Amino acid sequence: MRSTLSAQTRSRPSCCVQRLTPPDFSRQAFCIQGLLCDVVTLEEAKQIVITCMREARRCNISTPNANFLRLSRRDPEFRDAVAASDLSVIDGAPLVWLARLLGIAISDRVCGSDLCAALMANGDEQFRAFFFGATDEIGQRVRKRLDENVSSLRCAGTLSPGFGSVESMSDTRMLEAINRAAPDLLILSVGARKGVLWLRRNEQRLTTPVICNLGATIHFIAGTLKRAPTFFRHHGLEWLWRIKEQPKLWTRYAGDLTTLISVVIGEILPYLLLRAFYRPSVTQLAEARLQPYRRGGSEILEFAGAWTKDNLAPVRAALKSATANGSNLVIDLEHVTFLDAAFLGQILVAYGYQRRMCRAFTLHASSRSIRRLLRLHGCGYLLSGGEANSERHRPALQVRQALHQSVRRTARQLWERTVSWRASPGSRS
Secondary structure (H helix, E strand, C coil), X not given: CEEEECCCCCCCCHHHCCCCCCCCCCCCEEEECCEEEECCCHHHHHHHHHHHHHCCCCEEEECCCHHHHHHHHHCHHHHHHHHCCCEEECCCHHHHHHHHHCCCCCCCCCCHHHHHHHXXXXXCCCEEEEEEECCHHHHHHHHHHXXXXXXXXXXXXXXXXXXXXXXXXXXXXHXXXXXXXXXXXXXXXXXXXXXXXXXXXXXXXXXXXXXXXXCCHHHHXXXXXXXXXXXXXXXXXXXXXXXXXXXXXXXHHHHHHHHHHHHHHHHHHHHHHHHHHCCCCHHHHHCCEEEEXXXXXXXXXXXXXXECHHHCHHHHHHHHHHHHCCCEEEEEEEEEEEECXXXXXXXXXXXXXXXXXXXXXXXXCCCHHHXXXXXXXXXXXXXXXXXXXXXXXXXXXXXXXXXXXXXXXXXXXXXXXXXXXXXXXXXXX
């Protein structure tokens, strides 16, 4: 383990180590196929981060993209860690497209690299960033570039943890090195899954207010990788540029594409068909009811009627009160007739917080239509009793798996043909 720390360090109150921010149910949070996503602009995200750094208030940031969608389908721990985020900005263009298909008003994605660039260009004040990941050489380049260029982010330190497991990178010496540097912002670059799980494992042992895993951002700052041109970024083609820069990424993108196709065919299109035949009226939304009560050691919220983005006010208030009591949480949807991505977004905020605080979360829904809506939104995992793995739904799962394998096989064949064509003498003429 090697680390490079700035000569100037600051102390941060020890109370910041254990303090976690209460869930913010005023967030414009939505469920996009099982992922918690905040619909914010780049400027709004920047201001949230700056405010948290100023106030030394914890903000754990996730940056969902197509790769997150694939990982969340096979890794419950990863999925729960994303749901526990204080801010979950939509990093990938495919998720923006899925959101728009679901009727979510979103202007554009908030790429983690763009967020970091916006913080660097913020001229009002300076903040200190610690970079965790990549190699010692890249860390030195980052420090040099930030020191030489006019930037609102100054380098508080860098640390190269190697390429081990989450456990090996959670060594006490590493965490102490970060805390001694007292940065305002901790930026990880250790891979999506490993970074998210590392933050979840260690966030209560860190004093840094804002923590995030921004992938290749550290390489962009160091200049070891070139960002895609504006045209590629604005048209959802950045993945093509990344494959050009890092050819080994093609397998990851092929897997992501397979998941996207499976989600569109198996969940998005059926939901759009269902929504075309039924949408709750204004009267039905007004008649929706919510009854909170306490039983034993649990806070229970009993919902009835239709719940959408247009009647969320009582949902936000009830979830805020229920999670503030430090109890287990039960969501009762037995008498619900309809729900949308906005309602589920608030439920996911509560779910993530309960998981983060190691408290129980239970959701009940016996209605076939509501259970189907939950699955079509990618939230079947919220159902009690392991509904997602029941025998009744095994045929649909097998179809999705077969589709996944078919797309992956086709992508591999196309890649092999491309490599063969480039290697042939005739291709150079």
